[in-house]
Amino acid sequence: MTGREDLMLGFRLAVGGGRGSIVRLVLSTVGIGLAVAILLIGASAGTVKENRDQRAFAAYVRSEPIPGVAPLIYGATTTDFRGQVIALLHLRPTGPGSPIPPGVDRLPAPGEVFLSPKLDELVASDTSGLLRPRLPGRPVGLIAAETTLNPNDLVAYVGTDALRDGRTIYGFGAEPGFDDVIENGILMLLLLGLFLLLTPVFIFVGTVSRLGGAARDRRLAALRLAGSSLRQLRRITAAESLVGAAAGLVAGAALFLFVRGSVANFQVFRFGVYPKDLTPSWPLVVLIVLVVPALTVATAWAAQRHTVVEPLGVVRETAPPKRRLWWRLLPVLAGIALIAPDLGVASGLGRVALIAGAVLLMLGIPALLPWLLERVVSRIKGGPPSFQLAIRRLRSDSGTPSRVVAGLCVVLAGAIALQSLLAGQAALEADHQDATAGRITVHADGSVADQAIAAVRAVPGAADFQAMRSMLVDANRVDSALVAFAVADCATIEAATTTTGCRDGDVFADPLLIHKGQSVKFTDDDKREHPWTVPATPRPLAKKPSGLVESLGLHVLATPAAAAGVDLAAASVTVSLRGTTGNPDFVELVRNSVAPYSGQVTVAAYTGKRATDEARMFDDARNILLGGALFVLLLAGVSLLVLAQEQVRERRRALGALSATGVPVRVIVRSLMWQNGIPLLLGIVIATATGIAVAALGKRLFWDGLYIDWAAVGLLAAAAVAVVLLVTASTLPSVRSAAKAENLRTE
Incomplete structure (x- = not known):
């Protein structure tokens, strides 16, 4: 032919x-x-x-002046609606030639807003009516699709003629070489x-x-x-x-x-x-x-x-060649050699070395697993009949199941390493659980503080107020750095710190920072200076983790009597409160109450564990990688299923002979479970050790301590065991069919 x-x-x-x-x-x-x-x-x-x-x-946005272009006054604020972040971009033109943002053909006039497609859908679907008052204008059009960074972005271009403290820009569009936003x-x-x-x-x-x-x-x-x-x-x-x-x-x-x-x-x-x-x-x-x-x-x-x-x-x-170990250790040793030296993750060489080293360590798993499985099964003796049948099969062909399991173990090791690295970073970025759980914090600039706080106090169900007026203080330090100063009553101070026995007239600060009789200067939001003489010896300022004092970064805390004579009218105000009505949309009512002061008032709700944007990003990345690992685990399960079904088809005569000699079908099924489970259990051990080793070597990415996400390790290991059980159960009908006497017939 x-x-x-x-x-x-x-x-x-x-x-x-x-x-x-x-x-x-x-x-x-x-x-x-x-x-x-x-x-x-x-x-x-x-x-x-x-x-x-x-x-x-x-x-x-480009701030470099361009001849002949009337600048655009630009201000960006955000508001939350039921856990979704809405970006409000306030635009005030200074002339007919002011630049236009991408996605629209004109600038919105004062009182008009352009909405992104997803924000328009959200406004249309909001039956509570709580979102529309948050938009500072009348919707007049949509931002063109595929011009927002992400399809689900909630963005509004807001026209205004009263923007204060905005940024002056002359165009949109970055020059080549603009850095990516992903860290x-x-x-x-x-x-x-x-x-x-x-x-x-x-x-x-x-x-x-x-x-x-x-x-x-x-x-x-x-x-x-x-x-x-x-x-x-x-x-x-x-x-x-x-x-x-x-x-x-x-x-x-x-x-x-x-x-x-x-x-x-x-x-x-x-x-x-x-x-x-x-x-x-x-x-x-x-x-x-x-x-x-x-x-x-x-x-x-x-x-x-x-x-x-x-x-x-x-x-x-019948006797496959004995597997050699020396070349299987080469990728592992090379990976350790690349990761162990601290080349610095900020440099391109350091990042390449870290990724290449981790990849080589992962590739060491499929290289080592067949050799290790061969050595393990060659030394196992005894056990029930189903176990012995599985060991005998693995001795004759350990390469096929180890190849399938090796892919799964690469994913397990990588997921364990990445989960541990991300868990450590998320632990550093996230704030601690504390008394702020269930509280809402409102921060208002000095110019609108009294009006905004009055509007918040008028919200039905608002109670348990803790208020602080804050400014910056020039404490005549050697490094010329300003320190954060706030005035609050004793009830608020005792709630936000571990202090007891507070009396009006007390001052709380580090004694090395200020002392009695020291003359300092306040600076409010309007950049006006106010002289102040420390009237009492400062008591230690003992902050509560993630309390109001820590969140504001305060260094000096004074009671109203201690700050007597200081003009606090222009100082910014931070208020913490709770809702007593049980309304799940209480925070939305608070946000709506201060909506007229958009850009000058921020509202944050804490429902337990507070997390920064970076911490949420790391948590989301962990969830994505865990989901990907579980998906590939499913893929490996399909591989095992295909392999198991094919083995049953190929060995139907042998299975028929076993059944004819009196071996129960349940023993044959258990032997298949051992045949798939032994390589998998061995692989889980190797994957866990490799993942922890990679996390230990790569921990310098972000921090000094080693964090092991044992919950993710347990979840992945349990999912792998469940896959083996499901695969074995799925072969039961095929085994019953193969274990029939007619399969012994031949021509």
């Missing part, structure tokens, strides 16, 4: 070889299609970043996580390519008997594998297009992408189209390297 005829024969065997061939083709298509879709999403990362950068560049450490961890989540995909492709290996060998033996050469058999094998790869490429492309169409509704720690962002670069698409079929063919050929296909049958090597 010619080469073309060999390929055509392989194609016919793949699609017309009976029910078994169709089942294998469907499984291969589904498995490779899922892997291709994931690879196409990963290949879109460059386009996502490029498009996001372009939108960020377009919205960047380098977060980006580095997410890139590492993307690599770790993609690694098992290639292992899965290789596993799927081995489907039907025994049946394929029997067909090739028949062809060998008919006169085919070994070279022809390799071409036929390649053609069979290429059929599944081609079908998988088509299925993967279809799945990717489906995901692409709905990606706008998906959001990752407040970052989202538009459908056009999810466009893989053509070089990477070509690479995927070439690599996936090549990997399937190479895997199918590699599966036959210990198999001799002769005209009278198939012979497999």
Whole structure:
């Protein structure tokens, strides 16, 4: 036969070889299609970043004066509505040529607002009527889609003629070289996580390519008997594998297009992408189209390297060569050598070394696991019959299950390391649980403080007020630094600090900072100075964690009598209060009460553990990586399921013989569970140790201490065990069918 005829024969065997061939083709298509879709999403990362950068560049405000351009007075404020952040961009033109922000064709007039599409939807869906009063104007149009940074951004352009203390700008759009908004450490961890989540995909492709290996060998033996050469058999094998790869490429492309169409509704720690962002670069698409079929063919050929296909049958090597250890340690040692030296994560070399070292450590898992599994099962003796059957099977073929489990363990190790790194950073960024839980804090600038606080006090159910008036103090320090000063009554001071026995006339501060009789100067929001002489010896200022004193960063706290004679009318005011009505929208009522003072009043609600934006970002990143790890765990479970079903099909005669000799079906099922579970349990131990080692070596990214997220470790390990149990349970019908006496028949 010619080469073309060999390929055509392989194609016919793949699609017309009976029910078994169709089942294998469907499984291969589904498995490779899922892997291709994931690879196409990963290949879109460059386009996502490029498009996001372009939108960020377009919205960047430029303060450099431009001749002939009337400047625009620009002020940015935010408001929250039921946990969603709304950005209000206040715009006041100074002439007809003032710059226009992206997404609109004109500037809003005073009393007008342009809304982003998602904000317009939110306003339309708000049946409570609490959001509309928060908008300082009448909606007159929409900001063009795909001009906001993220699809779900809530943005409003607000026209005004009374903007005070705004920023003077002359245009929108950044010059090339504008830095990305994502912090380098977060980006580095997410890139590492993307690599770790993609690694098992290639292992899965290789596993799927081995489907039907025994049946394929029997067909090739028949062809060998008919006169085919070994070279022809390799071409036929390649053609069979290429059929599944081609079908998988088509299925993967279809799945990717489906995901692409709905990606706008998906959001990752407040970052989202538009459908056009999810466009893989053509070089990477070509690479995927070439690599996936090549990997399937190479895997199918590699599966036959210990198999001799002769005209009278198939012979497999019963004693596989002993695995060597020395080369398997090389990636681990190289990874430690790259991570251990402190090259500095701020430098490009340091980031590359850290990522490369972590990748090499992860690659050490699939290299070490087969060797370690081989050594472990060779030393196990005894146990119940089901356990002994599993050990005997693993001794004869430990490579196949270890390859599947290796991909899962790479994900487990990476997830453990990244979860620990992110948990440590989130722990540093987050504030402590304290008495501020359930409280609302309102901060008002001095010019509107009295009006805003009066409006807050008028909200139904507002109670338990704690108020402080704050300014900056020049304490005549050597470093010329100003210190934060506040005036509050004794009830507020005792609630916000650990102080007891407060009396009007007391002053609280570090005695080394100020002393009795010292002359200092206050500076209020209007930059006016007020002289003050410290009237009493300061008592220690003992702050409560995350209390009002700590949140304001206060250094000096005085009672009203101690600050007598100081004009506090222009000082900013911070008020903490609680709601007593049980209304879940109480905080929205408070925000609406101060809406007329937008830009000069901020409202924050604390419902337990307070967290900064950075802490929320780290927490969101942890959740995303944990979700990705669980998804790839599911992918590994599919690999185990495919492998288990294929093993049952290939060993149906052996299972029938076991059943005929009196071995119960439940023993056979338990042996399959041990056969999948032993490599997995061993892999979990290796993955946990590797993940902790990577976290220990990479902890200098953010902090000095080592944080291990044992909850995530336990969740991932439990999910892996659950996958094994589910896979084993799913094979029960196939085992019952295979353990029938008629499977012993032969012709």
